[in-house]
Amino acid sequence: MELDIINDSQKSTAKSESLIRTPSLPLISYKGQDKLALFFLRFCALSIFAILVLMIGLLFKMAMPAISMFGLDFITSSDWNPVEDQFGGLAFIYGTVTTSFLALIIATPLSIAMAIFISQILKGALSKVVSMIVELIAAVPSIVFGLWGLFYLAPWVKSTLTPFLKNTLGFLPQFQGPSFGIGILSASIILAIMITPTITSIVREIFNSVPQIRKEAALGLGATKYEMIRIAVLRPSLSGILGAVVLGLGRALGETMAVAMIIGNNPTISKSLFSPGATMASVIANEYAEAEGDLHLSALCYIALILFAITFIVNLAARTIIWHNNRRSQK
Amino acid sequence: MRKLFVGLMAFIAMNTMAATQINGAGATFPYPLYSKWFSEYSKENKDIQINYQAIGSGGGIRQLIQETVDFGASDAPMSDNDKSKATRQILQIPTVLGAVAISYNVSEVTANIKLDGDTLAKIFLGEISKWNDPKIAALNEGLKLPAKDILVVRRADGSGTTSIFADYLSTVSKDWETQVGRGKTLKWPTGIGAKGNDGVTGAISQNDGAIGYIELAYAINNNLKVAALKNKAGEYKLPTVQGVSLAAAKVKSISEVTNSIVDADGKGVYPISSFTYILLPVKEKDAKIVEVKKFLKWALSKGQNFAAPLHYAPLPKRLALEMLKEIK
């Protein structure tokens, strides 16, 4: 009986000890725990590499028949002919590049102005509200812009913008030819709307990081606000702005749904901005599930691979520019 | 965490209780009728849901070969090349007939215009680019045609409707045959591409000056003008269910159902008519295939009554009976 009691009390002390978890007896040493945790964290982080490698590998495997068939001629040929099993991606590359650059031409000045407006002109709560509105534009799903573009923007481009451009810039080949609203110009405008918030928010950050003392120095010398912004804010930020623009380009290149809905999906290379076109992303969206021939499917994967490669280069460029910029501003 | 787990289990339990779902994909051409069929069939057989996605005939065949769907649908019969890619034998069952209507939207023109094969080919080749072109005017005396640009609307996806249309143009126009040819996806000389019969119809009705080819039901449901086409007998015929049935008259037995019936001989024939098919892999023991076969038997008998009101031509009686025997 007594023995039992002793035993019990011993048990209970053992129990209470295990509840407190005496620091002297961890199952695994702290170092071991940390190693384990680090291993786990690293595993999760490295999954990104695995995904990318798998993605490139799969695309490459699928694109292989087209790569071995057409090689690099694929990039220089615009002959996209599923009937004859002849595939060339130039028309799509042209469409992607044209719409993206046109979008940049529209979006860059607007974004810079918007960033100036938010960071230099507005103050306090108002600046916060306006910058939130801009961020909300970035959040609008691409399908919604596509829907709006199809039913309102394209008809407006046809009825209002095209006649205006024909009357003012009609001597240029870019602004000639019939317009049906649906086409490169409308797609570019939609893209411009979609990338403006991206560029604006990065440029705004850059402007905000300009030391106050420089701005005050400029104002102290008697500069007007315009001159101050030009000298103290814009000039030192130029390379950063370039980085932001390149990032915007990255977003424009890959945009799919909104563009596919209003570009007209016609893989021809035309000088006129009113004419329909096709982009790399839009042709994949339209033909991928439906391609019959194996070579056709493979050619679409080839396009996806090229799109991937372009995204890679653009992101690398943007990162390099921003990295250099950061290093310079730290000095 | 535990709540999540319980939720997940409940979720899985719910899945197992749900009705049998059969997945199909393919042609947009018969979609207005098919969606009616599937909805009616589900009303009669509560435990069966047929989920049909109208992604185009090319997609139907592709996804059938990839075995990602239980059955496919196409307006163009499978080529031998396609059949060789499939690991299973595939049964092609005609379900109904339809017409490819030449539909247009020109605000000034309220009457039905007349076109012949050659003019139509020239429009889609981009050689005729204005509505008041002399070639169109010559066919439509007395009709005031505006000097508007023609916007050709065609399919952007792999399409059986395209295949029927290209087959017709290749039959009636040498230029078309040599420059473009036949196929479900083509290298189009002009125009804008839209997705599905839906997309083309939408693009036509939104753009003044547009012309395109769509299944008759789409044109009628959306109040679009259609052109009267010159048939082999020299008559100008508007697309009608009757004109389609007459075009199919020459098909005598089910061994001929995959033959083209465009530009058929005979009076009253509408020249761009076609069968549309459901593609079914032959797999004896598969429960889903059995269900699809049950549905097809229903479609070929009772289902045929829905065809004409929705502007499709039912299969000739004899063919339907023969086909029913074939399905077993």
Place this chain on the structure above:
Amino acid sequence: MRSPETYFKIRKLKNSLFHLVVLISAICVMAPLFIVVAFLLQKGASGFNLDFFTNIPKPVGEIGGGMKHAIIGTMIMVSLASLIAIPIGLLGGIFLSEFGKGKIATLLRFATDLLTGVPSIVIGIFGYLLVVIPFKSFSALAGALSLSLIILPIVIRSTEEILKLIPNHYREAGLALGLPRWKMILFIIVKGHLSQLFTGIILAISRAAGETAPLLFTAFGSLYLSYNVKAPMASLPVQIYNYAISPYKDWQSQAWTGAFVLITLVLGLNLFARTVFGIKKLRRK
């Protein structure tokens, strides 16, 4: 030679002109949001009724039907995608901020940015090749996996950026208590800044909820309400797309209503994340 007065006037004029240009540009930038929302309200609100939320589509050409199946489908797939991506993303972000030194981490940051930049349609193809083909069926699971690839890099980078802002003395204090590093990270760094981390997560989810392209070849579409994750499933964006390009007036107006619901959901989540959690952040300081 211009007199100093005119020179000054010109400078003044330039200055006001500059202000005007900036103001007009700002209006141009913000206008699309208001125009789009106004159109959605005008065109979408009329179809905004109970039927829309309780019905599934009717056969072609018949008036009526709704998008219940698509709304539920979007919710299921976005939840599944979050379940996959958020834990991995959080842990990956913690790794980058707490242990992210050296070449591998730099490469990893670049890889994450690259994944953010991968066109969503390419992610769709990836999902098709990786899941749909091997399992021989379009499935909600494939759709969720594709969406998770949208969420993952955003969560990683936002987590990293938030955690990096936390001053080092928090970490030092934690370690000085004798905690193992992982406990310090979990209970001091992460637990103490949950609301900011939530902001990043919700923004990532709202982005995924509006994506169409990754779902086209993966979740495909469905006409029925389905809870089966191994079968095709409808989603709001894909349903809007299908209806938007259709010629039927009734479907088009349902597309507008669907877009109205989608944008309410997405912008609502956004505003919620930015304001509610934003205020908390201010109070904490």
